[in-house]
Amino acid sequence: MNQTEPIRPSQRVPAPEPLTFYGETVGSRLLLGTALYPSPHVMSEAVRASGAEIVTVSLRREQARGRTGQRFLDLIRALSVRLLPNTAGCRTAREAVTTAEMARELLDTDWIKLEVIANDDTLQPDVFGLAEAAEELVKRGFKVFPYMTEDLSLADRLIAAGCRVLMPWGAPIGTGRGLQNPHALKTLRAYYPDVPIVVDAGIGAPSHAAQALEMGCDAVLLNTAVARAQDPVRMAAAFAGAIAAGRSAYEAGLIPPSDRAQPSTPVAGTPFFDLGPTGPGPKPR
Amino acid sequence: MADTRNRTTDRVREITVNGRLTRTAAQTLAELLVEQDLGEGRVATAINGDFVAERARAGKLLRDGDTVEILSVRQGG
Numbered sequence: 001m002n003q004t005e006p007i008r009p010s011q012r013v014p015a016p017e018p019l020t021f022y023g024e025t026v027g028s029r030l031l032l033g034t035a036l037y038p039s040p041h042v043m044s045e046a047v048r049a050s051g052a053e054i055v056t057v058s059l060r061r062e063q064a065r066g067r068t069g070q071r072f073l074d075l076i077r078a079l080s081v082r083l084l085p086n087t088a089g090c091r092t093a094r095e096a097v098t099t100a101e102m103a104r105e106l107l108d109t110d111w112i113k114l115e116v117i118a119n120d121d122t123l124q125p126d127v128f129g130l131a132e133a134a135e136e137l138v139k140r141g142f143k144v145f146p147y148m149t150e151d152l153s154l155a156d157r158l159i160a161a162g163c164r165v166l167m168p169w170g171a172p173i174g175t176g177r178g179l180q181n182p183h184a185l186k187t188l189r190a191y192y193p194d195v196p197i198v199v200d201a202g203i204g205a206p207s208h209a210a211q212a213l214e215m216g217c218d219a220v221l222l223n224t225a226v227a228r229a230q231d232p233v234r235m236a237a238a239f240a241g242a243i244a245a246g247r248s249a250y251e252a253g254l255i256p257p258s259d260r261a262q263p264s265t266p267v268a269g270t271p272f273f274d275l276g277p278t279g280p281g282p283k284p285r
Numbered sequence: 286m287a288d289t290r291n292r293t294t295d296r297v298r299e300i301t302v303n304g305r306l307t308r309t310a311a312q313t314l315a316e317l318l319v320e321q322d323l324g325e326g327r328v329a330t331a332i333n334g335d336f337v338a339e340r341a342r343a344g345k346l347l348r349d350g351d352t353v354e355i356l357s358v359r360q361g362g
Binding site for chain 2: 035036037043058060062063065069072076088098102103105106201223224
């Protein structure tokens with residue numbers, strides 16, 4: 001190889017492997033929520049800065065004579081992103097299934113981020129209702145993205161029901177506490193190497209997202225950490241960078257942690273082997 | 286089971302629409318949407334917790350005590 005030939009960017013940073021959800025390939029490993037931004041304009045700019053190709057939306061009551069939903073839909077359609085409607089706020093499988101049907105008709109998509117919430121304080125998934133709803137929705141032709149705890153037995157149920165994406169929480173929604181149970185996420189990764197795993201909720205900092213990607217999770221879904229940042233647009237870009245770095249690191253292969261220090265500088269050829277800090281050290285016997 | 290109450294077409298019904306108690310002369314879900322000035326809007330509907338598709342609204346009779354949800358797309362996480 002000619003040593004003077006410049007290295008092209010494509011050689012320096014290989015393109016990340018593509019990510020596929022239900023047969024649809026996406027270029028970004030960040031899925032972004034659309035709530036809690038200081039303004040619709042900031043939301044739009046944050047989505048653009050994030051590079052996200054999938055954004056989440058919800059269904060809420062329309063007011064009489066209102067056009068709120070249509071205005072929001074026009075705004076979000078202008079971003080040319082794929083919409084992933086959620087069932088946020090649903091407390092039973094029945095509520096979630098009905099909401100999913102309503103979302104499918106409104107948005108003409110069979111993708112659904114399935115949330116069945118068990119507890120007002122923790123907003124933790126109701127794993128029983130979740131499994132029940134997932135089974136019914138798959139029967140009805142939905143492609144389910146289940147917001148779940150990181151429990152392996154639940155993952156087994158959801159996969160058996162026909163889910164082909166797993167979305168374990170990192171921490172409770174909106175807490176920004178990062179990955180509370182990395183070991184369980186690794187377990188899910190090990191048991192389901194071919195199912196996309198999206199860490200959904202609890203991500204507070206780009207470093208949390210990078211950690212998820214470094215350990216082999218395929219993507220992250222977040223909202224509050226960007227929307228509530230002092231500068232959401234800049235934070236969106238920061239997350240995009242961290243996620244790209246985390247994925248590259250995973251593909252590059254991280255070294256395993258070690259309990260024992262290992263010198264990085266070669267030991268052979270070290271001068272003054274027999275001198276301690278204050279002078280000649282103990283002589284070899 | 287035939288519900289004879291639905292055959293009465295000229296009286297006001299008391300139903301709940303998006304959480305608010307509402308008196309309506311609308312006989313069907315489609316008529317209710319027009320009455321609420323949502324006939325042209327992009328909304329999805331459910332009655333008593335069951336999804337009602339857009340194409341079924343004109344044939345969906347309202348009954349006293351029905352709980353109607355009319356939803357549209359919003360910000361979400």
